[in-house]
Amino acid sequence: MICQLLRLVLTALSLFTCASVFAQNASTDAFNLDGEWKFYWQELLSDTTELSKYEAVNMQVPDDWYDNHPFEREGYGTYYRQIKVTPNQRGLGIYIPHLFSSYKLIVNGEVLYESGKVGRSREEYTPYREPVVIHLPRSTTGELDIFVQSANFDHLNSGMFYSLVVGDYYDLQKALNSQQNVSVFLAGGFFITGILLLVFSLVYRQLEVQIPFYAIVSLSLMYRMVGSSPYPLHAMLDDYNFFLAIRLEYLTVYTSALFGGLMIFSLFPKQTIKPLNYIFYAVSVIGIAGVFLLPPIMFTSLLKYYMYVVLVYMLLFIYTIAKAKYDDEPTSGYLIAAMGAVFVWLSFQMINFLNVGHIPFGVNIVLISLIILLCNLALLKTFLEKINRSKLTEAEVEFQRSRQIMLSLISHEIKMPVAKLQMNMEMMKMSKNSPEKFWAIKDKLVDTSYEAVDSIKLMLNDFLYFMSGDQKVEDDLNVQDLQEYLQNNWKLPVELSSNIPTNKSFSTSRVTLRYILNTLVGNAIKYSRDEDRKPEFVISSQENRIILELKDFGIGIDKDRVKLMGQKQTKVTNNSEISGMGFYLANELSTKLKHSIWVTSRGSEGTSIFLAFDLHD
Numbered sequence: 001m002i003c004q005l006l007r008l009v010l011t012a013l014s015l016f017t018c019a020s021v022f023a024q025n026a027s028t029d030a031f032n033l034d035g036e037w038k039f040y041w042q043e044l045l046s047d048t049t050e051l052s053k054y055e056a057v058n059m060q061v062p063d064d065w066y067d068n069h070p071f072e073r074e075g076y077g078t079y080y081r082q083i084k085v086t087p088n089q090r091g092l093g094i095y096i097p098h099l100f101s102s103y104k105l106i107v108n109g110e111v112l113y114e115s116g117k118v119g120r121s122r123e124e125y126t127p128y129r130e131p132v133v134i135h136l137p138r139s140t141t142g143e144l145d146i147f148v149q150s151a152n153f154d155h156l157n158s159g160m161f162y163s164l165v166v167g168d169y170y171d172l173q174k175a176l177n178s179q180q181n182v183s184v185f186l187a188g189g190f191f192i193t194g195i196l197l198l199v200f201s202l203v204y205r206q207l208e209v210q211i212p213f214y215a216i217v218s219l220s221l222m223y224r225m226v227g228s229s230p231y232p233l234h235a236m237l238d239d240y241n242f243f244l245a246i247r248l249e250y251l252t253v254y255t256s257a258l259f260g261g262l263m264i265f266s267l268f269p270k271q272t273i274k275p276l277n278y279i280f281y282a283v284s285v286i287g288i289a290g291v292f293l294l295p296p297i298m299f300t301s302l303l304k305y306y307m308y309v310v311l312v313y314m315l316l317f318i319y320t321i322a323k324a325k326y327d328d329e330p331t332s333g334y335l336i337a338a339m340g341a342v343f344v345w346l347s348f349q350m351i352n353f354l355n356v357g358h359i360p361f362g363v364n365i366v367l368i369s370l371i372i373l374l375c376n377l378a379l380l381k382t383f384l385e386k387i388n389r390s391k392l393t394e395a396e397v398e399f400q401r402s403r404q405i406m407l408s409l410i411s412h413e414i415k416m417p418v419a420k421l422q423m424n425m426e427m428m429k430m431s432k433n434s435p436e437k438f439w440a441i442k443d444k445l446v447d448t449s450y451e452a453v454d455s456i457k458l459m460l461n462d463f464l465y466f467m468s469g470d471q472k473v474e475d476d477l478n479v480q481d482l483q484e485y486l487q488n489n490w491k492l493p494v495e496l497s498s499n500i501p502t503n504k505s506f507s508t509s510r511v512t513l514r515y516i517l518n519t520l521v522g523n524a525i526k527y528s529r530d531e532d533r534k535p536e537f538v539i540s541s542q543e544n545r546i547i548l549e550l551k552d553f554g555i556g557i558d559k560d561r562v563k564l565m566g567q568k569q570t571k572v573t574n575n576s577e578i579s580g581m582g583f584y585l586a587n588e589l590s591t592k593l594k595h596s597i598w599v600t601s602r603g604s605e606g607t608s609i610f611l612a613f614d615l616h617d
Contacts, residue, residue: 030167033094033146037061037160038080041071044118044149045078046106056080065150065159073158074297076120076151083166087142093169094136094146095176097162097229098129101152107136108145116242122153127242130234133172154242156300179361180232186365187225187232189372194218213263214375220256223248225368230361243296250299251291257310258284260342264317268324268331273316280313307350314343334378341371417452424449477613478505479539479546486537486548489514490521497540506546506613508593516586516597517550520609523583524552532606546613553606557599 038051039059045051057069059079065071085092096105102116102125113134119125136144152158165172194215201211226233227249234240261280265272287306290299318339324331345367424445431441477485479500486494524535538549583599590597596612 030165030171033081033083033164033166034061039065039069039159040078040080041065041069042075042120043078044076044120045080046111046147046149047109048080048145051080059159061160062163063159064157064161073156074122074153075158076118076125076149077159079146079148079150079160081146083144083146085136085139085142085144085166087140088138090138091169092136092138093133093167093172095131095133095165095167095172097131097164098231099148099150099152099160100129100155100157101125101127102150104149105134106147106149108139110137112136118149118151120151125151125153127152127154128239129231129242129245130240131176131230133169133176135169136166154246154296156297156303176230179230180235182365183225183230184232186368186372187222190218190222190225193372193376194222209266210263213259213266216259217256217263220252220259221368223252224256227252246296246300247291250303251288253303254284254287254291254306257306257313258288261313261317264320268320268329270329271320271323271327276313276316280309283309304350307346311343311346311350314339314346318343331378334374334381338371338374338378341367341374345371420448420452424452475508475510476505477508477510478502481505482539482546482548485510485513486517490517490537492521492534493536495536495538497538500539500541500546501615504544504615504617506615508595508613512589512593516589516611519583519586520550524550524554524607524609527607528552528554542612544615546615548611548613550609550611551602551606552608555606556604557601557607 036058038056040051040054040056043054045054059065059069060067061079064073065077066073071077094105096103096113096115098115102114102118104114104118105112113132115130115132116128117124117126148160150159194217197211197215197218201215227245234245258281261277261284265277283306287299287302290302294302318336321331321336321339325333325336345364348364348367427441427445479496479502483494483496486492521535528535533553535550535552538551540547540549587597590611594614596610598610600608600610602608
């Protein structure tokens with residue numbers, strides 16, 4: 001995904017020249033139609049012969065028609081301006097971003113284009129927005145009389161709020177296409193990011209809150225790239241419904257900000273200021289409700305105030321992330337840089353939105369590309385760090401669980417040797433005044449005491465080794481190595497099955513494996529009678545595994561008890577040593593080495609314990 005984003009940024013930068021076109025066009029003759037136009041309020045004019053009949057005002061373009069004039073926001077009117085061009089110049093065009101609601105372009109008395117339908121009332125007109133490049137007719141006199149009829153009943157802005165550009169038609173058209181293509185390309189990046197993160201959130205449940213929040217932010221920005229200036233979606237869809245388009249365009253502003261805030265606040269709950277969080281949520285939800293419930297002319301008027309709020313909260317987000325980094329929370333400097341880039345981008349959006357300046361389209365593209373790259377790098381690093389910390393926490397919990405179980409098992413197992421020692425001490429105390437009794441039992445006292453102390457020492461050694469964390473996979477053994485290893489450490493028969501792969505090996509730890517097998521062999525011998533056959537090893541293969549079986553021919557284990565062995569809730573009984581500390585130790589150490597262990601009862605014929613090792617080349 002990172003490589004894809006890097007390619008995205010490089011592609012966006014390569015298209016920078018042709019994308020930021022209208023302010024610096026390939027045609028040196030291109031010029032903006034800024035400055036004074038004649039404006040006829042509440043009139044729809046199309047011919048110069050009509051102009052003397054009506055009173056005009058000098059209207060500054062670009063601007064709203066109600067700024068610095070006593071006109072209402074809702075209404076209609078006609079802009080007029082005459083421009084000089086080279087007589088009979090071919091291939092001349094005019095670029096019109098849009099006039100927010102509807103307009104009609106008339107040049108030298110000829111209707112060249114109509115966006116929506118201009119009307120004198122809300123009922124008569126049809127709003128529509130789409131940037132276009134229109135081919136201008138030749139002029140034998142070198143003069144073009146340009147009329148722009150405009151009507152607005154549904155938007156904050158009225159009239160020619162943005163600059164119109166005259167220049168080479170093909171250069172202007174290429175520039176517009178480049179802008180729209182780059183916007184679609186970036187929208188694809190946001191779309192892929194959003195979809196991938198939604199899927200990612202289903203895999204890593206511990207991040208299910210933050211990842212979907214960021215996915216929704218990405219999908220909201222995806223629509224912003226295609227559903228707002230330069231409106232590539234409108235160019236792809238004929239007669240895209242104005243009211244649906246404008247509601248979605250404004251809705252995605254609120255949703256991207258809201259879920260971005262939710263993501264930051266949920267990522268760093270300790271560093272956030274709860275009352276400020278709730279204020280942000282409330283304002284965002286009110287804005288979303290306004291998009292659904294209010295007419296466009298009202299909710300478009302409210303957006304600029306919300307953008308001021310978002311700019312303030314962007315500084316709060318930066319402070320929150322910086323504080324989290326200072327507090328050693330899982331975060332990234334990339335995220336701070338990303339929030340800084342978003343702050344700059346929003347500031348530029350405000351400049352364009354309020355028409356207090358013009359930010360080139362190429363700068364906007366570079367900023368968005370930078371935001372995509374930084375956000376994905378930052379969140380990838382943050383989420384991976386959270387996953388690692390979560391796994392470390394789970395490992396710590398598992399370690400504590402294992403320690404508690406081992407301590408519980410030792411406390412149970414140690415009762416028997418301690419009881420023997422205590423009984424021996426009582427017998428010695430009772431025979432203190434009867435030397436003949438002491439001499440009669442002294443050998444038994446010494447032997448049983450030695451066995452008890454030896455048992456306690458073995459338990460403590462096993463426990464200390466288990467808790468040491470030294471059980472690391474560091475040795476490679478093949479079948480021949482395993483056979484020699486068994487013969488050198490335990491004087492038991494080793495049977496080798498046929499068709500065992502000799503060119504493959506498995507990874508283990510010789511020391512830990514000795515601990516495991518010492519425990520298992522000790523139990524096998526312990527529960528074998530003198531008249532029984534000695535335990536034996538059998539080495540076989542199964543699929544891509546080596547199976548080591550330790551067979552004893554002793555008293556056997558009840559099948560119901562076998563099913564409980566290795567479970568966390570296993571109850572240890574005095575006559576079932578193998579299901580107590582010994583088997584637990586062997587099972588846990590095998591798990592650490594990624595070996596599998598299980599037990600099979602052969603009834604009165606004895607018990608088999610299996611160890612499985614995964615082979616590799």
